Amino acid sequence: MAKKKVVAFVSQRNVCRSIIAEAYAKRLGQEVIECFSFGLEPDRVHYLVQEVLAQRGFNLTYYFSKRYEVVERQPFDILVLMHPSLKEQLPQIGYPHEEIVWEFEDPMQQDIPEAEKRKAIEQLCDAIEQKVKELVASQQQVA
Template identity: 30%
Template structure:
C-alpha cells in the first residue's frame, strides 16, 4: 500500500471554500488522499460552512483556519487553488508536485439561493472527478 497523496486546498481566507474541500476529500477518499487547507491569511471558519457540511453528513470536526505559512517546508502532491486571488499567489507555493486551479464563487457574497449548499455541491462534484481521475491514473 502506498502512502496517501497529500493535497492542499488554498483560498484567500481559509474560511469557506478550502475547508469545505478539505472535509469533502477526507470524506470521499481518506485511503488515497490526505487533505489539508490553508488561506493566504488565516481567518475563522464560517459557521455556515460547518452547517452545510453537517447537512450532508460530512464530518467538519477538526476544521480550523490556517495560513500558508503553517505549511511552510512541507511537500504536497497537489496544491489546488479555489479562488482567483489564491491562484494569483500560486507562485508562492513551490512545495507542490502539481498546482491545479479551480475557481468557485464566494458564497458569502453570492446572490444565489442557499449559496453555501450550492458551493458545497460544486466543490463536491469537482472533488469526485479529481478522485476518479487521480486514482485511475495510479491503478493503470
C-alpha cells in the same frame, strides 16, 4: 499500493471553499489522498459553512482556518487553488508540485441575505463535491 498524494486546497481566507473541499476530500478520497487546506489571509470558518456541512454529516471538530505557515513543513504533491485569482498571491513553494485551478466564487464575499447565502453554500458544496470526486477518480487511476 502507491503512496497517497498529498493535496492542499487553497483559498483566500480558508473559511468556506477550501474547508468544504478538504471535508469532502477526506470523506471521499481517504484511500488515495491525504489532504489539508489553508488560506492566504485566514479567518474563522463561517458559521453557515459549519451548519451546512454538519447537516451533510460532517464532524467539523478538527476543521479550522489556517495559514500556509501552519502547514508549510508538509510537502504537497498537488495544490488546488479554489479560484484563478489566488495564483498570483500563492507563496513561493520551492519544490515540484502540480497546481490545479478551480473557479469557485466565495459566497462569503457576497452581500446577500443569510437565507440566500446558505443556499449559495449548499450549491457550492454540491459543486465542490463533484470536483473532489473527479480529483479522487483521477488519483485512483494513477494508483
